[in-house]
Amino acid sequence: MRKLLAFALAAAPTVGLQLDADQPVLPVVRLAALIQEDGQPTLPGIEIRPPVVEAPEPAVGTPEASSSGSSLLDPPAVDFDIPPVEDAPLGDLTANFPSEPTPSSNPANQPSNTTTNPWTSGGFPSLSQQSFGGTVSDPTGLNSVLRSESSIWDAPQLGTIVDRQDLERRQASSMYRALQNEVGVLLQQTGNGQVSPFIRGLTGQQILVMIDGIRMNTSILRPGPNQYTGTIDPGTIERIEIIRGAEAAIWGSDAIGGVINVVTRSADPMRGDYLSPQFTQFYSTAEASSYTRTAFSGWYGATGVTGGVSYYDVGNLDIGGDMGRQAATDYTQYAGDIKLQRMIHRDHMLTVALQHFEQNDLKRSDRFLPFVLGPPSNGNIPTQRPTVFDPQQRDLIYARLEGIVEDDLFFADAYSFTMSGSRTKEATVVDRYDDNDPTSVPTRREIGEFDDLGWGSVLSIVKDIGDFGKLTYGADYYDESIDAQRVRIDNPTTGGSTPTPIDPQYPDDSKADRVGVYLSWHVPLTERLDATSSVRYENINVSGTPNFTTLGPTYFERSYQDWIGSVGLSYRLTDEWRLIGGVYEGFRAPTIDDLTANKDSLQNNVSVPLVGNLSAEPEHSLTYEVGLKFNYDRLRMQVVEFWTDFDSFLSRETIGGVDFLTNQTAYLNGTELTGEYMLHRNLALYGNFAYTYGQLTSSDEPISRIPPIQGIVGLRFDEPKQGCYFDIYTWMVDRADRYNDTNLGDVRFIPGGTPGYATLNIRTGQRFGDKNQHLVSLGLENITNKYYRVLGSGVDGAGFNAIFGYQYEL
Numbered sequence: 001m002r003k004l005l006a007f008a009l010a011a012a013p014t015v016g017l018q019l020d021a022d023q024p025v026l027p028v029v030r031l032a033a034l035i036q037e038d039g040q041p042t043l044p045g046i047e048i049r050p051p052v053v054e055a056p057e058p059a060v061g062t063p064e065a066s067s068s069g070s071s072l073l074d075p076p077a078v079d080f081d082i083p084p085v086e087d088a089p090l091g092d093l094t095a096n097f098p099s100e101p102t103p104s105s106n107p108a109n110q111p112s113n114t115t116t117n118p119w120t121s122g123g124f125p126s127l128s129q130q131s132f133g134g135t136v137s138d139p140t141g142l143n144s145v146l147r148s149e150s151s152i153w154d155a156p157q158l159g160t161i162v163d164r165q166d167l168e169r170r171q172a173s174s175m176y177r178a179l180q181n182e183v184g185v186l187l188q189q190t191g192n193g194q195v196s197p198f199i200r201g202l203t204g205q206q207i208l209v210m211i212d213g214i215r216m217n218t219s220i221l222r223p224g225p226n227q228y229t230g231t232i233d234p235g236t237i238e239r240i241e242i243i244r245g246a247e248a249a250i251w252g253s254d255a256i257g258g259v260i261n262v263v264t265r266s267a268d269p270m271r272g273d274y275l276s277p278q279f280t281q282f283y284s285t286a287e288a289s290s291y292t293r294t295a296f297s298g299w300y301g302a303t304g305v306t307g308g309v310s311y312y313d314v315g316n317l318d319i320g321g322d323m324g325r326q327a328a329t330d331y332t333q334y335a336g337d338i339k340l341q342r343m344i345h346r347d348h349m350l351t352v353a354l355q356h357f358e359q360n361d362l363k364r365s366d367r368f369l370p371f372v373l374g375p376p377s378n379g380n381i382p383t384q385r386p387t388v389f390d391p392q393q394r395d396l397i398y399a400r401l402e403g404i405v406e407d408d409l410f411f412a413d414a415y416s417f418t419m420s421g422s423r424t425k426e427a428t429v430v431d432r433y434d435d436n437d438p439t440s441v442p443t444r445r446e447i448g449e450f451d452d453l454g455w456g457s458v459l460s461i462v463k464d465i466g467d468f469g470k471l472t473y474g475a476d477y478y479d480e481s482i483d484a485q486r487v488r489i490d491n492p493t494t495g496g497s498t499p500t501p502i503d504p505q506y507p508d509d510s511k512a513d514r515v516g517v518y519l520s521w522h523v524p525l526t527e528r529l530d531a532t533s534s535v536r537y538e539n540i541n542v543s544g545t546p547n548f549t550t551l552g553p554t555y556f557e558r559s560y561q562d563w564i565g566s567v568g569l570s571y572r573l574t575d576e577w578r579l580i581g582g583v584y585e586g587f588r589a590p591t592i593d594d595l596t597a598n599k600d601s602l603q604n605n606v607s608v609p610l611v612g613n614l615s616a617e618p619e620h621s622l623t624y625e626v627g628l629k630f631n632y633d634r635l636r637m638q639v640v641e642f643w644t645d646f647d648s649f650l651s652r653e654t655i656g657g658v659d660f661l662t663n664q665t666a667y668l669n670g671t672e673l674t675g676e677y678m679l680h681r682n683l684a685l686y687g688n689f690a691y692t693y694g695q696l697t698s699s700d701e702p703i704s705r706i707p708p709i710q711g712i713v714g715l716r717f718d719e720p721k722q723g724c725y726f727d728i729y730t731w732m733v734d735r736a737d738r739y740n741d742t743n744l745g746d747v748r749f750i751p752g753g754t755p756g757y758a759t760l761n762i763r764t765g766q767r768f769g770d771k772n773q774h775l776v777s778l779g780l781e782n783i784t785n786k787y788y789r790v791l792g793s794g795v796d797g798a799g800f801n802a803i804f805g806y807q808y809e810l
Contacts, residue, residue: 123165123718123725124676124684127153127631127638130161137238137266139349140402142416142460143213145241145261147250147520148472153631155243156532156568156580158183158640158672162240164265169725169763171779171805172234173282173291173312179229179260181731183674183688184244186707190748190794191365191389192287192317192329194227199244200642201668201692201706202257205588206619208247210261212353213458214398214420217254218480219512219542219592220452222599223650224705225792228424229260231357231394233335235280235293235310238265244672245642246586246623249534249566252476252516256586256621256644264353267297267304267341274298278308279808286781286801287329288315307338320799321787328368328386329795333359348403359392366748366794367603369438374747377739382603382747386431386442395423412461422480424452428505430600431492445492447499450506454480469523479513482506482544482592503547503598507609510544510592528572532582536564540589546596546609554611560589560618578629586621586644594650594661602746605659613661620648630675637675644668651696651704652742664698668706676716686729687713701740705792708736708756723767723775732758736791748792757788757797765805777805 133141133149141149145159152159160182172178176187176195186198196203204226209216216228240262247255268274275298282291295308312333316325339353364387365371372384398420405412427449431442460474484504489497516538524530543557568582594616596609627640649666652659670693676686689711694703714729737753765777781801788797 199258
């Protein structure tokens with residue numbers, strides 16, 4: 001929310017704000033000090049808003065942050081002078097405001113009365129300096145992963161943020177690269193260009209992925225791994241916010257294993273009037289790939305705009321162990337986006353954004369020769385079934401109005417209202433063969449397409465209630481409809497073959513909608529103990545006319561409702577230690593895919609609509625967590641132990657030779673740890689560790705695809721003043737041999753267990769130019785050329801890979 005308040009103060013001259021000569025002058029925070037929180041945070045959080053002021057506050061020193069965080073109505077911690085506001089031309093956001101110090105006169109870009117912490121000014125922000133929300137892209141914080149503005153230090157869950165600097169250093173040309181090595185996040189790829197993140201052993205429909213606080217999850221998401229997280233251009237991203245554990249009480253269905261919120265880039269009004277061209281180029285030797293993005297960002301008057309286009313050309317992947325290039329891992333991709341922001345009033349901002357993303361000729365690699373030969377654990381080698389996605393497309397458009405409200409409005413301090421429209425289009429070509437002879441021709445071709453069109457609205461409101469804490473509440477509604485078709489061509493290589501309509505992947509004109517209301521209350525119970533309790537009611541409806549195996553085409557409707565709750569606690573043991581814990585309820589309703597899908601699964605299996613699947617009930621879980629956070633000058637750490645009980649876990653079960661969707665019981669437990677230790681203000685030893693164990697208690701077998709123990713250990717040097725960095729790390733993954741029965745016939749699971757591995761990697765870069773506008777970077781991955789496979793992936797790990805990067809941003 002700090003950013004929007006700063007916008008309001010900056011925009012005051014443009015909207016005719018009048019100051020009475022007899023009225024006390026409102027204190028104003030210098031805008032550059034606030035915007036520092038988006039890059040290299042050097043100041044503790046300062047909350048300001050224009051309340052009715054009785055008298056000016058005396059100047060005070062910067063206090064330690066309280067355990068409950070700053071109130072929206074708290075006076076500023078530092079007293080600043082404001083010059084008289086003169087008439088300014090419309091659109092001049094910076095008129096009569098003090099000029100900001102130049103980098104040469106104040107390298108830290110801080111107010112002169114602030115003391116720099118040497119351990120947080122070298123490119124290594126502390127936990128309290130990393131915030132969910134409160135950025136230029138999310139000024140109210142109501143569209144953050146927690147639906148409120150909160151630092152990682154204050155949050156009662158384990159959270160991490162991948163910021164723009166991290167993305168640049170990871171040379172993120174894909175979402176796989178953007179999310180790699182995050183604590184407790186395993187990235188599975190069935191095909192190159194596809195990525196399915198696992199959090200706490202869950203993926204697909206059991207974690208929630210959002211863009212700017214808008215759900216990406218739809219009713220066509222498949223159980224288990226799916227490719228849709230890969231349909232985001234990393235060049236559009238400002239930051240990625242990740243929370244581990246259930247957040248269904250504020251976000252609703254699917255948020256069981258965790259939540260990923262991708263926040264896109266925005267223009268920066270704090271720079272005044274400006275225009276910044278941007279260019280990015282990455283080249284990878286292992287993929288023989290080239291990623292190019294041309295973009296711009298600018299602000300003039302009360303209006304900002306940012307946008308760009310990108311193109312990604314990927315060749316076949318050179319895998320480790322000198323085993324050559326893996327077939328069917330090449331594809332092309334292009335994307336475009338634009339975002340317009342307008343301060344329509346000193347307290348209110350309108351944002352309109354449009355995104356388009358498309359992949360072409362993208363293969364499901366595990367169904368192509370020679371990968372399909374496996375062998376699988378059960379020895380039954382499947383037949384080649386080449387599957388190509390062309391296109392894999394995602395579109396999003398939204399309009400958002402957000403702002404702060406007058407002090408005398410009893411039910412709100414700030415709000416955000418969003419209307420969105422989305423499209424997920426997927427076209428596939430599947431060739432079926434009778435054998436695995438490379439010279440064979442397909443005997444049947446299936447060409448299918450579905451188009452999932454949706455729209456939604458989200459309203460969120462926050463109200464500070466003084467000693468009683470802070471209330472965040474709101475409602476959301478999403479509606480989607482699916483158009484689908486598919487044809488079959490026998491002997492497609494023979495002239496004169498005629499397409500024959502067959503059942504599509506999903507029933508044509510099937511529909512789904514969901515509506516939810518939620519309330520979250522953050523309250524300081526004592527000086528040291530904070531509590532965040534949330535409750536939500538959700539109703540989900542699905543309908544369609546599938547061609548059931550026993551009844552034929554039959555219309556059905558199903559409705560699912562539930563109350564969901566959670567309680568998170570944070571206890572400040574000392575100024576540096578914090579004990580966290582909580583109980584979080586998870587919920588997921590069956591989807592159109594669960595109930596009606598007519599599709600291939602694994603390599604040769606087929607899933608068809610079954611009447612018995614309609615009796616499946618929603619998933620329910622309870623997660624218990626306890627952990628510690630440490631936020632000292634030299635050591636920052638988060639560690640959490642969790643236990644998740646499912647009294648209803650949706651899984652496929654073979655009954656009479658037929659795979660039915662059934663409700664089973666299960667549990668998960670594990671440990672997550674992430675931290676860094678400052679050896680010097682510019683040098684840190686860092687690492688993370690994750691362990692997960694999962695079991696289906698109803699069938700006494702492992703939950704499918706539970707990630708093995710994994711972690712990283714690294715040493716990072718960062719010198720912001722010189723614009724250079726160097727990072728060397730090793731990624732270590734243990735052996736995985738706890739296979740579910742469904743994994744035994746899947747060639748992606750290596751017989752006897754997926755071997756463990758460790759890779760050695762280096763990242764380095766240097767900025768140059770009179771404004772440090774140029775960045776050249778080099779990444780060396782898997783330096784020892786180790787062969788490996790991420791558990792359950794259809795793409796083997798890249799061998800030695802040199803990535804060359806150049807980025808320009810004025």
